[in-house]
Amino acid sequence: MTETTRRAGRVRASELVGRGWLNTGGKQVTLEDLRGKIVVLDFWTFCCINCLHVLDEMRPLEEQYSDVLVTVGVHSPKFEHEADPQALAAAVERYEIEHPVLDDPELITWQNYSARAWPTLVVVDPEGYIAASLAGEGHVAGLSSLVEELVAEHEAKGTLHRGDGPYVAPEPVSRTLRFPGKAVPVDRALGDDAAGRFLVADTGHHRIVELDVDLETVTRSWGSTEKGHADGPAQTAQFSEPQGLTILPEDVAAEVGYDVVVADTVNHMLRGINASTGEVSTLAGNGVQRLLDAERTRTEQGVGPLDADPLRVSLSSPWDVLWSRALGQVVVAMAGTHQIFSFDPTTGQLAVYSGTGLEGLTDGPPDEAWFAQTSGLAQDAAGDLWLADSETSALRVLRISEDAQSPRAETLIGEGLFDFGFRDGDPAQARLQHPLGVAALPDGSVLVADTYNGAVRRYRGEHTAADGSLVAAEVSTVARGLKEPSDVLLDADGSTLLVVETNAHQLVRIAVPEQYLTVDEGAAQSQRPVTAVAPGSFDLSIGFSAPTGQKLDDRWGDPTQLQVSSTPPELITAGEGTSVGLQRQLQLNPEIEGGVLHITARAAACDGAEGEEIPMHAACHMYQQDWGIPVTVEHSGDSGLVLDLRGVH
Secondary structure, eight states: OOHHHHHTTOOBOOOOOSSEEESSTTOOOOTGGGTTSEEEEEEEOTTOHHHHHHHHHHHHHHHHTTTTEEEEEEEOOSSGGGGOHHHHHHHHHHTTOOSOEEEOTTOHHHHHTTOOSSSEEEEEOTTSBEEEEEESBOOHHHHHHHHHHHHHHHHHHTOOOOSOOSOOOOOOOOOSSSSOOOEEEOOGGGOTTOTTOEEEEEGGGTEEEEEOTTSSOEEEEESOSSSSOBOBSTTTOBOSSOOOEEEOOHHHHHHHTOSEEEEETTTTEEEEEOTTTOOEEEEEOOSSOGGGOHHHHHHOOSSEEOOSSGGGSOOOOEEEEEEETTTTEEEEEEGGGTEEEEEOTTTOOEEEEEOOSOBSOBOBSTTTOBBOOEEEEEEOTTOOEEEEEGGGTEEEEEOTTTOTTSOOEEEEEOOOTTEEEEEOBSTTTOBOSSOOEEEEOTTSOEEEEEGGGTEEEEEEOSEEOTTSOEEOOEEEEEEEOOSOEEEEEEOTTSSEEEEEEGGGTEEEEEEOOSSOBOOEEEEEEOOOOOEEEOSEEEEEEEEEOOOTTEEEOOTTSOOEEEEEEEESGGGEEESOEEEESSEEEEEEOTTOOEEEEEEEEEEEEEESOTTSOOOTTOOEEEEEEEEEEEEEEOTTSBSEEEEEEEEEO
């Protein structure tokens, strides 16, 4: 890409406008302050797993080019809770973000840069012009080559200024726990004196701890507290933001040589802990995020068993794990690919248990179900699996008791990717806000850690009362006023609940109330700019330009894919579905007033030059993004839509 090519479409970057700044020592930052630097604007929101992936992808790039590159996080919230400045400050600390962050609660800067999806990256050159717009994740290799080009160009022109950026590190805070994620009760299988204690994912300290009954005393721990990946003794082993954990049955543990399975989320791995020896081992995952492993992703999208060697399989942000009595296996909430996996400790077999890998709220059998960043797992007495689907603010269930080989996904609470709220009563009208935890109780009810509402909620299905009358299904509130509760479970005495209160850095006990609250603070939708579209023929086009040094991977045919659907489904009368290519002609229904277009685009590229054959062992890259575009159908609206998966200006 030559300078002339880039100059042909030069667009001046808009000013950075928002409520305030974090990680700048209290100072405001303007584009003028950043002149002379290559700036990457990272439009993100802290609920979004893909945004969290981008944060980690960018760290090596930020370190490598620290004297010429400045990343600015533009936090543009999806959920109401994310607009809370204290919640944002906690998220910036939790995810160890080491660059300035602009708080953009009204989506002003988001709209000024025409962002349409989380995450979106916009590159601004040292003279203040937009150089590239990149949607989704997996762009770091291409960004690296673009940065090299911009450095060479602007160093030659004298417009590149080397030196430190505006980042100011916050003061560190010492705590026993730091943003704990999940907890499980410990039984005597982990030692004669272990009963009554809890295993806790001390996520912010990158370790697993055992807490005594007082919920404050750490009796033992695994992990050095340094973020990383290392097997070995408890004191030197390393995790990276672990979340879920589950204890294996004694006979299984004796056979496989470890007692605990850990969802090592940011390492994209499953880890094992031997409670007797303290040894930590890697059970599954090669450390390469599944989306970024293009060749595997393209060949392993279906439901069923994966590669025979679990250490060669790419995983993506496993968020929770659970030993399923019905399956005799570990179930994994694979948040990063919006799927449910299974793992057999005795054979090492990994499998996609349910989910297409597309993000959304679609019920049905495993090869049709859509999930949305599943973050919590529980099982009831029948063996059915209960799921907290965070991005759709949904409570769902996999009916394993009906057919363990092909469980049907069913939604009990939840409407869609952009619907949330705080409403009890009829489950069909009830609303949650980004729940992360779930627990099934002996009476048949299910508790939900309703994270962004700061509450514990209760779902009770239709049942027969003691007098023989039929009681309708109902949602109620058990407790509120909590700071991002991410997990909930029944304490050993059966009369109290244990809540993992993440943003308070603690576990707390809550008495089960004699009567539950009924709250109705309404339903809401994520507020984003609405696009007016014309009914009838509608052209959809996704822009993608392979980075310098890469070419489209056409060894197995067209390496691009476009999936299109809508809410309501009647909005599109023709053109929905999945096919190769990044262009599609749709037919929009003139009788529908509006809705949401759901679009997923994928493209695979490998290292290599145009016109040359891709080397056998070339590194390959998968580019993917999901868009949810709110639209109104108007005769004066646009007859087409162009979105950039990767656009260079």
